[in-house]
Amino acid sequence: MxxxxxxxxxxxxxxxxxxxxxxxxxxxxxxxxxxxxxxxxxxxxxxxxxxxxxxxxxxxxxxxxxxxxxxxxxxxxxxxxxxxxxxxxxxxxxxxxxxxxxxxxxxxxxxxxxxxxxxxxxxxxxxxxxxxxxxxxxxxxxxxxxxxxxxxxxxxxxxxxxRPAPRALLVGRRAAVLAKLAAALRRIGIGAEITLDAAGAHPDELRKYGAVVFGRAVGRDQRDAVRDACAAARADVVFLTGLAPIVPLLVAQVEQALDRRPFDRRRLTGLHASGTEAVIEVASPCRVRLEAHRLDRFSRPRTREVFDGPLGPGTHRLTLDARAVRGEAYVVARTRDAVLVTPVAR
Incomplete structure (x- = not known):
């Protein structure tokens, strides 16, 4: 021994x-x-x-x-x-x-x-x-x-x-989308509540959240009021504006925001995407899954898995199918211990 x-x-x-x-x-x-x-x-x-x-x-x-x-x-x-x-x-x-x-x-x-x-x-x-x-x-x-x-x-x-369990506060007017997002977050173990206006919330309540997600229809004045309320409550939160009304994409966005670990403790350290390729930065060998999310011309969500396999340390360029990322599109990369989200740049 x-x-x-x-x-x-x-x-x-x-x-x-x-x-x-x-x-x-x-x-x-x-x-x-x-x-x-x-x-x-x-x-x-x-x-x-x-x-x-x-x-x-x-x-x-x-x-x-x-x-x-x-x-x-x-x-x-x-x-x-x-x-x-x-x-x-x-x-x-x-x-x-x-x-x-x-x-x-x-x-x-x-x-x-x-x-x-x-x-x-x-x-x-x-x-x-x-x-x-x-x-x-x-x-x-x-x-x-x-x-x-x-x-x-x-x-x-x-x-x-x-440490408290992870929680997210969802602020917006599109009740159907927020209800689906809240249900998905709760199902994976993240507490989620919905409100039209969090500016008047009690400071103790605001301090329970790790992320505040604004719907895209929430105006600047309302967002500023919520930020001011969280600052006054000394709430350590990350503020997000929902990328698109696509539930798996929004879940990934919340997961990324809740992860406060330093980047030197993660395997996935960078993600960028264009209409032709995704650029992924990997710190150590791991399996990476890549998904493309987009809204079609009728504003319906579409999701496609575009890569699933092992990658070694370094920068990797993965070709994207133009049909998977046309229009308003986003890419999500996942490893066992990290999630990154990025819009597809045009």
């Missing part, structure tokens, strides 16, 4: 939600990712596959359940799986093992804590590490005091688990 020490850490991470072209909903999950010597453990596991997974430390857990997850990682409770194994990353849509999960043995070794035998697991039976293991990942030896200090911070009132 390894005798070299590595540092244990936690960092905020996001698994963006969305409404893909096939209409399937994808849950938005804010969670704490594990880091080893400052590097994301999930990104390390991604070298084997583009894992769509989250840690058990998600912000939408009931406080008692969250505390139970932390106590488990602290080894204050018995392992939930055979063989002393714990779920390290699981399905972002459900809590079952049937979809598959990354598990590992977590154990004490004297004063230290060791994570070892990382493997893919689909039921409660301990996996065959030789067959299903992530070879080359771990074992990791952590100083016990440093490991426990990081996790115990989550049990205090000011720990990262106290």
């Amino acid at each position: 390894t005798s070299e020490y590595v540092t244990f850490g936690l960092t905020p991470a996001v698994r963006p939600g969305g409404v893909p072209a096939d209409g399937a909903y994808q849950m938005h999950r804010d969670f704490l990712d594990f880091t080893v010597d400052g590097s994301s453990l999930l990104s390390c596991l991604d070298d084997f596959d583009d894992l769509d997974a989250v840690s058990p430390l998600t912000s939408d857990l009931d406080p008692a359940v969250f505390t139970g997850q932390v106590r488990g990682l602290l080894l204050d409770t018995d392992p939930p799986l055979d063989g002393g194994r714990f779920v390290i990353y699981g399905c972002p849509e459900c809590e079952g093992l049937e979809c598959g999960a990354v598990t590992a043995v977590i154990e004490r070794d004297g004063p230290d804590v060791v994570w070892r035998d990382f493997a893919w697991q689909t039921d409660h039976t301990a996996p065959d590490v030789e067959r299903d293991g992530f070879h080359g990942v771990g074992p990791y030896r952590f100083h016990g005091d440093q490991y426990r200090t990081e996790l115990k911070r989550l049990l205090t009132d000011d720990g990262p688990d106290s």
Whole structure:
């Protein structure tokens, strides 16, 4: 077993939600990712596959359940799986093992804590590490005091688990579009409320939102009044004007606004589009999905998937079908941990 020490850490991470072209909903999950010597453990596991997974430390857990997850990682409770194994990353849509999960043995070794035998697991039976293991990942030896200090911070009132659930305020007059957008956001785990005028809202209420979305029919005076009210309330919000009345596009726009992580923690760092190509900037290898959204001449929304595949670090130019981006059009790029939206420049 390894005798070299590595540092244990936690960092905020996001698994963006969305409404893909096939209409399937994808849950938005804010969670704490594990880091080893400052590097994301999930990104390390991604070298084997583009894992769509989250840690058990998600912000939408009931406080008692969250505390139970932390106590488990602290080894204050018995392992939930055979063989002393714990779920390290699981399905972002459900809590079952049937979809598959990354598990590992977590154990004490004297004063230290060791994570070892990382493997893919689909039921409660301990996996065959030789067959299903992530070879080359771990074992990791952590100083016990440093490991426990990081996790115990989550049990205090000011720990990262106290972050509020993401919420968006929708301001506008097109009730049908806003109602569909609010329903889509709620379905993927983002709270959403609709109002005609938020300028008179109580400051405590305004501080609950991470994004304010203005419908395109909202005038400048009304937008300025809402901005002034949020400033007076010291609400840390991002203001958006809806790009077009296309629900999957607006959901992606809200997801991008709610992601406050520094760009050096993201894989997708840039997106631009013209009528002939999309230019994508990628920080590290990942799978990228590209969708084109447009309004046809009858103002009906049209969506088409134009790319889905792995890309390496660097700048990539992907050809766009002119029919997919004619007229008023937009492009959405997605990875496992990021969403970017851009209008198609003419």
